[in-house]
Amino acid sequence: MRLWGQFRTKISGRTKVCCVIGDPIEHTLSPVIHNAAFEELNLDFVYLAFRVRREELRDAIAGAKSLDIHGLNVTMPHKTAVMEHLDEIDSTSRSIGAVNTILNAGGRLVGYITDGVGAINALKENGVGLEGKKMLLLGAGGAGKAIAFNLAQEVEELKILNRTTQKAKELAEVLRKKFNKKVSGNSLSSELLKNELEEADILVNATSVGMHPDVHQSLVDPSWLRPDLCVMDLIYNPLETKLAKDAKSMGAKVVSGIEMLVYQGAASFEIWTNHPAPVKVMKQAVLNKLSELGTLS
Numbered sequence: 001m002r003l004w005g006q007f008r009t010k011i012s013g014r015t016k017v018c019c020v021i022g023d024p025i026e027h028t029l030s031p032v033i034h035n036a037a038f039e040e041l042n043l044d045f046v047y048l049a050f051r052v053r054r055e056e057l058r059d060a061i062a063g064a065k066s067l068d069i070h071g072l073n074v075t076m077p078h079k080t081a082v083m084e085h086l087d088e089i090d091s092t093s094r095s096i097g098a099v100n101t102i103l104n105a106g107g108r109l110v111g112y113i114t115d116g117v118g119a120i121n122a123l124k125e126n127g128v129g130l131e132g133k134k135m136l137l138l139g140a141g142g143a144g145k146a147i148a149f150n151l152a153q154e155v156e157e158l159k160i161l162n163r164t165t166q167k168a169k170e171l172a173e174v175l176r177k178k179f180n181k182k183v184s185g186n187s188l189s190s191e192l193l194k195n196e197l198e199e200a201d202i203l204v205n206a207t208s209v210g211m212h213p214d215v216h217q218s219l220v221d222p223s224w225l226r227p228d229l230c231v232m233d234l235i236y237n238p239l240e241t242k243l244a245k246d247a248k249s250m251g252a253k254v255v256s257g258i259e260m261l262v263y264q265g266a267a268s269f270e271i272w273t274n275h276p277a278p279v280k281v282m283k284q285a286v287l288n289k290l291s292e293l294g295t296l297s
């Protein structure tokens with residue numbers, strides 16, 4: 001891999017610019033992931049990060065268009081608000097009500113969401129088949145909703161548990177009607193979680209429980225986990241959550257949040273460049289960065 005200094009000297013008037021916008025943005029790993037991928041494929045692209053405050057979103061999107069920014073990632077708190085400023089929104093994004101990727105297609109800004117595809121690819125690329133499987137999803141927030149849309153189409157049955165019961169029920173109803181699949185929504189009580197887990201093949205944690213600084217928390221008692229279960233935790237800070245550690249020690253297969261982060265980034269990369277993403281390089285770049293920051297556990 002070439003050094004970043006050498007890469008910078010290649011920037012010219014033809015270089016295509018991609019970026020992520022959000023607030024806060026200082027800790028984003030996206031520039032590391034995408035610049036490594038652009039370099040690997042020798043693409044004349046560069047990726048930057050911009051802090052955009054809520055009240056400046058409209059101007060930022062108009063500015064991106066004027067400056068011919070080629071692609072954008074959108075993160076908190078703009079994933080929903082950005083939609084009204086775009087020229088076109090793909091159907092999955094519209095159903096979910098969120099956009100995390102924008103392509104500037106000849107001056108028309110088109111919005112997509114890659115979180116669900118990222119989660120599915122992370123599972124599949126780690127050898128987890130989805131067909132005929134029973135999935136238990138914890139959380140119906142932004143990420144939970146996005147991945148539920150894609151997963152509902154692939155698995156045999158999807159059960160969603162959420163602290164705010166109404167959100168789980170509403171999401172399940174939308175998915176049932178849309179895909180004609182077995183989808184249910186309920187409250188995230190310990191008792192229900194324990195019972196539903198007995199039936200599940202795959203458990204996905206899409207809540208923020210276990211995220212830094214609350215690294216000793218998990219919604220799942222270790223004794224409920226089994227070797228024939230696959231567990232995916234969306235959280236990547238810490239790299240290995242308590243749930244992931246418990247699952248590993250019970251012999252279950254574990255897919256980390258870093259996998260999803262990389263695969264959702266890979267999907268954005270492919271939308272912008274039309275090239276297959278160098279996923280291994282992207283993953284290694286993010287692991288190197290986390291190791292440098294001392295975040296690797």
Ligand SMILES: NC(=O)c1ccc[n+]([C@@H]2O[C@H](COP(=O)([O-])OP(=O)(O)OC[C@H]3O[C@@H](n4cnc5c(N)ncnc54)[C@H](OP(=O)(O)O)[C@@H]3O)[C@@H](O)[C@H]2O)c1
Pocket residue numbers: 115138139140141142143144162163164165167188206207208209211234235236257258260261262264
């Ligand atoms: N790996 C990746 O690429 C990736 C991508 C996106 C997100 N994530 C991670 O996924 C997690 C969720 O992100 P998000 O964007 O969906 O956030 P969000 O929209 O704020 O949703 C948070 C979810 O966690 C639930 N929750 C929060 N505190 C809880 C508690 N004490 N007990 C039970 N449930 C609780 C919320 O339930 P209520 O609805 O009841 O509030 C909601 O379902 C975060 O840790 C985020 O870092 C990872």
